[in-house]
Amino acid sequence: MRIIKLDAIDSTNTYLKKLSVAGGAEDGLAVVAKLQTQGRGQMGTVWDSQEAKNLTFSVFKDVSFLQLTQHFYISMAVSLAVYDGLNSLGMKDIKVKWPNDILSDNKKIAGILIENVIKLNVITGSVIGIGLNVNQTDFTGLPSATSLLLLSGQVYNLDEVLDAVLKQIEIHFNYLKTKQFKVLKAKYESQLFRKNKxxxxxxxxxxxxxxxxxxxxxxxxxxxxxxxxxxxxxxxxxxxxxx
Missing domain, CATH: 2.30.30 (SH3 type barrels.)
Known part of the structure; x- marks a missing residue:
């Protein structure tokens, strides 16, 4: 997997989408930035992150094997990849808040923004943006946010956290490629925040x-x-x- 590391960029998703349009984004390419000046969340919200304290990155995945009606399985796969990546780092009480926010201790620790590339009614690729709070401790004005450091008391190596999540993305996209949709859906539903409450x-x-x-x-x-x-x-x- 190729990784492009940037000091600062407006948005890793925007950067990767431009690469994709130009034909320069191969399957699994990741773009990581120490600072995003215009990081975006769902529905046009802003993803605010302190420089070099957290992970802000995007991954391009070839999803041409999926039907357009199956697009939400991409969200399931990514949510579960972040979920398992955090579990592999020893984090506890991780839940997925529909559609794809990641919570720990009922607070948001990661957000996901998925932008699919659709041509002639076919999904050809997916640009997956992930913001993961790692070593930030000050969330003034964001009372529902938390980080790996706040939850565990441990300072994390950003590259190690990135590697853990990227490995899980590959594993969960293999579920998509092999059409194990029922497995993904069952696992996703089992980790849904406030299910049956x-x-x-x-x-x-x-x-x-x-x-x-x-x-x-x-x-x-x-x-x-x-x-x-x-x-x-x-x-x-x-x-x-x-x-």
Whole structure:
């Protein structure tokens, strides 16, 4: 696996997407930056990270073997790769908050932004951006954020953490290549944050309701059991888990 290391860049995802368009991104290419000046999260949010304290990187993966309708399995594979990478480092109580935030001790430790390259209704590649809080301790204004250092009291070598996650990405994309979708989905659902626990949600109209997360659909919708034992499905922008 080839790794490009940069001191500073606006966004590793943007950098890697440009490489992909130019034909210079082979399967497994990773771009790592000490500092991202315009790091992005889901739905246009900003990923704020102190320079050289955390991991901000992107990986290009060839996913041309997948159908467009199977795109959420990419998110499952990446979420589980980060999950297993952190477990291999001895981290405990790791959970996946749908669709792909990684939590530990109920606080966010990693975020994932996946941007698929689609041509003629076919997914040809996937640019996977990962922000992982490693050695940062000051999260002023971000009370729900944490880091490996805060959780364990241990300072981590960034290259070792990167290697642990990249190895798991290769392992989990092999599940995709061999079409072990049921295995991925079962493992993903088993690690879902607040699964089968009474939870509060807010829908796109701003209404608050209670329910139980029971899993996800094959296309990645969140399945919630609400009053009357009714199961409702929600796309990412249609509902927010309030806890």
């Amino acid at each position: 009474p939870s509060t949600f807010k829908n796109a109209e701003g209404s608050v309701f209670s329910g139980y997360i029971i899993g996800i659909s094959d296309n990645g919708q969140l399945l919630v059991r609400v009053e009357g034992n009714i199961i409702k499905s929600f796309d990412f922008k249609e509902v927010v888990l309030m806890y």
